[in-house]
Amino acid sequence: MPKLEIRGGKPLKGEIIPQGAKNEALQILCATLLTDEPVRIKNIPDIKDVNRLIEILGSLDVSITQHAKGDYTFQANNLHIDYLKTKDFKKDGASLRGSVMLMGPFLARFGFAYMPKPGGDKIGRRRLDTHFEGFEKLGAEFRYSPEESFYGVELPEGKKLKGSYMLLEEASVTGTANILMAAVFAEGKTQIYNAACEPYIQQLCKMLNRMGAKIEGVGSNLLTIEGVEKLGGTEHTILPDMIEIGSWIGLAAMTRSEITIKNVGWEHLGVIPDTFKKLGIKLEKVGDDIYIPAQESYEIQSFIDGSILTISDAPWPGFTPDLLSIILVVATQAKGSVLIHQKMFESRLFFVDKLIDMGAQIILCDPHRATVIGQNHATPLRGQTLTSPDIRAGIALLIAALSAKGTSTIFNIEQIDRGYEDIDERLRKIGADIRRVD
Ligand SMILES: CC(=O)N[C@H]1[C@@H](OP(=O)(O)OP(=O)(O)OC[C@H]2O[C@@H](n3ccc(=O)[nH]c3=O)[C@H](O)[C@@H]2O)O[C@H](CO)[C@@H](O)[C@@H]1O
Numbered sequence: 001m002p003k004l005e006i007r008g009g010k011p012l013k014g015e016i017i018p019q020g021a022k023n024e025a026l027q028i029l030c031a032t033l034l035t036d037e038p039v040r041i042k043n044i045p046d047i048k049d050v051n052r053l054i055e056i057l058g059s060l061d062v063s064i065t066q067h068a069k070g071d072y073t074f075q076a077n078n079l080h081i082d083y084l085k086t087k088d089f090k091k092d093g094a095s096l097r098g099s100v101m102l103m104g105p106f107l108a109r110f111g112f113a114y115m116p117k118p119g120g121d122k123i124g125r126r127r128l129d130t131h132f133e134g135f136e137k138l139g140a141e142f143r144y145s146p147e148e149s150f151y152g153v154e155l156p157e158g159k160k161l162k163g164s165y166m167l168l169e170e171a172s173v174t175g176t177a178n179i180l181m182a183a184v185f186a187e188g189k190t191q192i193y194n195a196a197c198e199p200y201i202q203q204l205c206k207m208l209n210r211m212g213a214k215i216e217g218v219g220s221n222l223l224t225i226e227g228v229e230k231l232g233g234t235e236h237t238i239l240p241d242m243i244e245i246g247s248w249i250g251l252a253a254m255t256r257s258e259i260t261i262k263n264v265g266w267e268h269l270g271v272i273p274d275t276f277k278k279l280g281i282k283l284e285k286v287g288d289d290i291y292i293p294a295q296e297s298y299e300i301q302s303f304i305d306g307s308i309l310t311i312s313d314a315p316w317p318g319f320t321p322d323l324l325s326i327i328l329v330v331a332t333q334a335k336g337s338v339l340i341h342q343k344m345f346e347s348r349l350f351f352v353d354k355l356i357d358m359g360a361q362i363i364l365c366d367p368h369r370a371t372v373i374g375q376n377h378a379t380p381l382r383g384q385t386l387t388s389p390d391i392r393a394g395i396a397l398l399i400a401a402l403s404a405k406g407t408s409t410i411f412n413i414e415q416i417d418r419g420y421e422d423i424d425e426r427l428r429k430i431g432a433d434i435r436r437v438d
C-alpha cells in the first residue's frame with residue numbers, strides 16, 4: 001500500500017502553480033455529454049477523481065483526444081448508453097462523488113439516467129434529495145433500489161422535460177449543476193432559486209451559454225434557464241483550484257515558509273484570503289499571485305467585542321467547508337485560540353484525534369465543533385504514523401507532518417491523490433523532505 005514518508009520541521013521556499021480545480025473539472029467533464037460536437041477543455045488536473053471520470057466517459061464511447069497535459073477534446077457523438085446499465089458502471093460510478101453529475105446530461109439528452117450511490121469522501125451524510133426533487137420538477141420519474149443502492153430517473157413514455165420553478169431545499173453544489181444541465185433542454189422556462197452560486201457553477205453556466213444555452217442570473221442564487229433544442233461545441237479553461245490555493249497558504253504559514261502561489265485567479269477566491277488573514281497570516285496580492293512571507297508567528301484575531309474567533313463554513317459566498325480542516329491544522333501553531341465550526345458535514349473533524357496524538361491542543365466539543373488552542377510554535381508537533389481519512393483531512397495531516405519534529409508516515413494516501421496532483425513531487429520542488437513508498 002503506498003504511503004508518504006515525511007521528515008518535517010524544514011522551512012520550504014519557492015513557487016507553486018495551482019492545479020486546475022477538481023470540483024469544476026468534474027462538472028465540466030459531465031457537461032461535454034450535452035452535445036455531439038467537440039468540446040475542448042484546458043487545465044484539467046491530473047488527479048484520481050478526474051481521471052476516473054475521464055475513464056467513465058471513455059467507457060461511454062466518448063471520443064477523447066489529449067493534445068497536451070491537461071488539454072483534451074471530448075466528443076460525445078456516438079454514445080454507448082447501455083454502459084449505464086452495466087455492472088462495470090455500478091463499480092466505476094460508485095468510485096467518486098462527481099459521477100452523480102452524469103445524470104443531468106443523460107436525462108436531458110436521452111430521457112433517462114441511472115446511477116449507483118456515488119462515492120467521494122465519507123464525511124457525513126451526503127444525500128441526493130435536492131438532485132432528484134429537481135429532476136422530478138422537470139417531469140422525470142424517480143426510482144430507487146435500496147438493495148442495489150441504484151438510483152434512476154426517467155421521463156414517462158412520449159414526454160419531454162418541462163421547465164419549472166423550483167426552490168431548492170439546500171444550495172447543493174452538485175445538485176445545482178445536475179438540475180441546470182437537465183434544464184438546458186427542458187421546454188420553456190426553468191427557475192432554480194436557492195441555487196449554489198460558487199465560481200465553479202458560474203464557470204459551468206458560462207460554458208453552457210457559449211454552447212448555446214440561455215442561462216441568466218449567473219453568479220446569483222436565482223438561475224433562469226430558457227430551454228433550447230441543441231447545444232454545440234466550445235472551448236473552456238478550468239480555473240485554478242481554490243481549495244488547493246488555500247492548502248498552500250496554510251502550508252506556508254504552518255512551516256514558516258516563504259511561498260508564492262502563482263496565477264491564483266484572485267477575483268474567484270471570495271473570502272478565502274481574508275479568512276486566513278484572520279488567523280494572523282500575512283499574505284499579499286502581487287498581480288495575480290499570492291505571496292506569503294516567512295513568518296515566525298501568526299496571531300489569531302478576536303472578534304470586535306474581544307470574544308474568541310469562530311471560523312465556520314457556509315454555501316458560497318461563505319467560507320468553503322473543504323478548507324476548514326486546513327484552517328484547523330494551521331491554528332494549532334498560531335498564537336491564540338479559535339473555534340472551528342463545521343456546519344455542513346458531521347464527520348469531518350474526527351481527524352483531530354491524530355493531531356492531538358501529534359501534540360496539538362484541541363478540544364473536540366462535538367462532531368461539528370472543535371476549539372483549537374494555538375501553541376505559537378512553542379511546542380512543535382511530533383512526527384507520527386497517520387492515516388488519511390478523507391481528502392482534506394489528508395492534506396491537513398500532511399501539512400502537520402511537514403511542520404512536525406521528526407518523521408511521519410501517512411497511509412491511505414489515495415485520499416490525497418484524489419484531489420492533489422503529483423503532491424510529493426511538487427512539495428519536493430519547494431524543499432520538502434517527502435518520499436512516496438510503494
Ligand atoms: C464534487 C464536488 O463538487 N464536491 C463538493 C460539493 O459536494 P456536494 O455537491 O455533494 O455537496 P452539497 O452542496 O450537496 O452539500 C454538502 C453538505 O452540506 C449540507 N448543506 C448544503 C447546503 C446548505 O445550504 N446547507 C447544508 O447543510 C448538505 O446537506 C450536505 O451534507 O460541495 C460541497 C460543499 O461545498 C463540497 O464539500 C464538495 O467538495
Ligand SMILES: C=C(OP(=O)(O)O)C(=O)O
Binds near residue numbers: 022120322
Ligand atoms: C469533499 C470533497 O470532495 P468529494 O465531494 O468529491 O468527496 C472535497 O473535495 O473536499
